[in-house]
């Protein structure tokens with residue numbers, strides 16, 4: 001094994017900030033429990049509002065000489081509209097929180113059904129928040145024609161608004177997030193030597209073994225310093241690592257079951273060693 005020198009790293013100002021966590025990394029550290037609870041609470045409130053709208057629609061219209069029955073202090077028809085609007089607002093709030101949580105902690109694409117469900121739960125909730133009301137209103141013998149027509153139109157429009165705003169037009173998967181994370185990590189900062197012509201992703205790259213002093217900068221700064229391209233060994237290693245990452249779970253499961261052999265020393269093809 002080649003002797004490795006302890007590197008003295010000269011870090012540029014920009015590299016200091018860049019080597020901090022990237023956007024995806026920051027996101028992954030964020031908890032989404034609050035958002036998911038918020039979403040579920042929103043959806044539950046929507047169902048409560050739907051239930052109250054259904055109750056309001058079942059109040060028979062008073063006969064000519066009877067006094068109008070109030071529902072929670074409102075005329076039944078007014079109450080019906082008010083609760084449908086509350087229903088709509090709650091569904092949308094719930095779905096927006098859910099979508100936000102999905103973009104911070106996305107579902108894995110590996111299980112197609114779960115992935116679809118996770119990303120479409122908002123739309124499903126929008127349907128549940130209005131379809132029962134519509135069916136019950138249309139089959140309700142007590143409701144008058146005006147209540148049926150206006151109530152149905154309002155509910156259908158509300159359902160469409162809720163559905164379109166709940167739909168995730170840009171579903172994000174755990175795999176995509178991992179890819180971005182890998183990229184951010186790998187390219188945030190690079191290493192290079194004063195005399196070299198290339199820059200490296202990995203500080204422990206074999207071509208840097210003999211160098212005592214390393215510069216750590218952003219890719220842009222490395223290019224400005226005259227480093228023409230990325231080291232091929234680092235690129236190959238990065239591609240290999242990126243290809244392996246999605247399988248991390250299986251890999252660690254494998255490792256724990258059958259004591260994996262200690263790091264396989266790879267005989268890498270020596271690239272023309274740079275100065």
Ligand SMILES: [Zn+2]
Nearest residue numbers: 200205231234
């Ligand atoms: Zn390298």
